Amino acid sequence: MDYLHRTHTYLLRHARTGLQRRLMDEIDWNHRIIGIKGSRGVGKTTFLLDYARRHFAPTSPECLYINLNQFSFTTHTLVDFASEFVRGGGRTLLLDQVFKYPNWQEEFKQCYYLYPTLQIVFTASAVMNLEEEDSELATIASVYHLAGFSLREFIHLDNGIVLPTFTLEEIMEHTPEVVREITRSVHPDLWMDRYLEYGYYPFHLEPRLYSENLLKTLNMTLEVDLLFIKQLEQRLLHKLRKLIYLLAQQPPLAMLNVSQLASEIETSRTTVMNYIRYLSEARVLRPVSRVDETDTKKPAMIYLGNPNLHMVLSETEPDRSELLRTFVFNQLSKGHEFRLASRSSVTLFEIDGKYPVQIEAELGGRYRSDRYYILEQGDLCREKTIPVWLFGFLY
Template sequence: MDYLHRTHNALIKQGKPGLQRALMEEIDWNDRIIGIRGSRGVGKTTFLLDYARRYYAPNAPECLYINLNQFSFTVTRLADFAGEFVRQGGRTLLLDQVFKYPDWMAEFKECYYKYPELRIVFTASAVMNLEEEDPELASLASVYHLAGFSLREFIQLDNGLTLPALSLEDIMEHTDEVLGDVFSSINPGLWMDRYLEYGYYPFHLEPRLYSENLLKTLNMTLEVDLLFIKQLEQRLLHKLRKLIFILAQRPALQMLNVSQLATEIETSRSTVMNYIRYLSDARVLRSIYRAEDTESGKPAIAYLGNPNLYHLLGQEACDRAELLRTFVFNQLSKGHDARLSARSSLALFEIDGKYPVQIEEELTGRYRSDRYYILEQGDLSREKTIPVWLFGFLY
């Protein structure tokens, strides 16, 4: 116990308070079991430590951060440890890497019923689905998703200016008003190129080469989040990596041909469908379905999960319009649904079943009043025309 408290205190002192993530204000911290899901590399560990810095004094015995890859938990039951922690005045356990502790779900429930004064905050992979894996724990826990940096957070981190998050309704229906509010202090378009290349992951702040960090993160996602957590066979890793690379080189505004992909990576059609589902769960891909389809079927289109991945995997085929669509779909992924419209071509999408949108670098065809245009440049003064960067203010 003393060793773990010393480690906790060292981590708290070692790190510096950084940008307060928008999620910190969204969580009801009175809940007794709180899960923080997110893809690898988005800052889940930092989020836990920032919570401890914000809500507890340095060296406070009431709060303890533990990485569950500690060897002592191979012989000590987590539930027994939690009981001793509570008896010593502990109230909040921050548990990282829970998948490395085999019986964590059962022992979380044991803690919930035995120690009503205890709060557990844990991190989990984006591929975790408590509703499927343990419905009882899912009913007890409040699970939130931590995304990578939004454009708003990236700008705030870069220049220290506090900027407001916006609702989708304000962006779509009150564009001129919110543009006036934001433009009065800053021009966010000046940050777009940097954000698209390296702004999504917090480790762009580290001295190590960003592309190497991102490559390591992507491979860890495949090797740990998918192979280990999903219990896939090691021999499948090469096929997963090949599938990702093929999709990164291919124009996304092309219908997903599962049979062709199966031929290219030498596997069955059903296996490709499973791979796409796993990669979408891990936020490596963003599957876009037709408006009339369910998510149990074949996606119409597959994008990479965020624009930074295109710079890593698709340098030669990195089309600007594809990057912008990837950016918009990524920023919408926190609480909004984007689908391919049933009304028109592959270029028309629907947001939340309510807003038909066309996402382009600039408007090159005929303007139509039956849709919204999300553009990076050109005439942005027309009705229903929205600058693409504004979607980076959704969180």
């Protein structure tokens, strides 16, 4: 116990102090079991430590951060440890990497019923599904999703300016007013190139080469989050890697061809669809279905999970419009739905079943009043034209 408290104190005193993530204000901290899900590399551990730093003194006995890869938990149960922690005045346990502790779901429930003054906040992989794995725990735990940095958060980190967030409705229906409010302080388009290259993951703040760090994170996602947590066979790793690579090389606005992919990675169509589902849960891929397709398990298109992945997976310079679509879909994924609008067009998408949008670097064809245009450059003063960077202010 003393060793864990010393580690906790050291981490709080030496960890880099960053911006407060938007999710910190969205969580109802009155719940006794809180899960923080997210894809690998988005900062879940930092989030836990930031919460402890903001609410407890570094040496306070009331809060303790523990990485459950500690060897002591091979002979001591979490339930017994929680009992000792509570007796010593403990209130909040921050538990990282719970998948490394066997039977954690059952012991969480025991802690919940045995120690009514104890709060547990834990991190979980994006691929973990409590509803499927433990329905009882799912009813007593509140689970939230931590995304990577938004463009707004990236700008805040870069220059220290605190910028507001806006709802999708404000962005779509009050564009001029929102743009004026933001550009009084900054011109976000100046940050777009850097964000698209390395802004989504917080480890761009580290001295190591970003692309190598990102490749390591992607491989860890496959080897740990998918093979270990999902209990897939090791021999499938090569096929998963190949599938991701092939999808990253697709031309702009390419429709998903499952049969061709199955042939190229030498497996069945059903297996390809299962792989896509796993990679979607891990936020490596982002499927886009049609609005008139009742079977959403069979997407019409596949995008990478975030624009940074293009920089380490694409053989050639990514098409600018396709990169911007990846950016918009990524920023919308926190609470919004997007689909391909119709079978007659591969350029028209629909957001939340309400807003038909065309996302381009610039308007190449004729202007049509039946849709919104999300553009990087060109005539952004016309009605229903929205600068693409504005979607980086949703969270």
